[in-house]
Amino acid sequence: MTQNPSEEPEATPGPEARLSRLEAQVATLAEAVRVLARGLEDIPSKDVPPEEAARGARLAHELLLSQGL
Secondary structure, eight states: OOOOOOSSOOOOOOHHHHHHHHHHHHHHHHHHHHHHHHHHOOOTTSOOOHHHHHHHHHHHHHHHHHTTO
16 A cells, blocks of 8 residues: 655744754754864873874764754
8 A cells, every 4th residue: 555645745843843943953063062172172181092082073973963963
């Protein structure tokens, strides 16, 4: 049995739904920036291996991908 695609266009999300989505995207971007900054931190008293920067970048990328950004 096959389903016919709906002939009616999908309803445009209202302002509240759009605002909620925007808030979630901003929260995800903020978390990605925090993770990236943590990986790039250079503490003078401690050597930060390059793997930490790569790990931070990978985690930030995965966060963005998980939210479709």
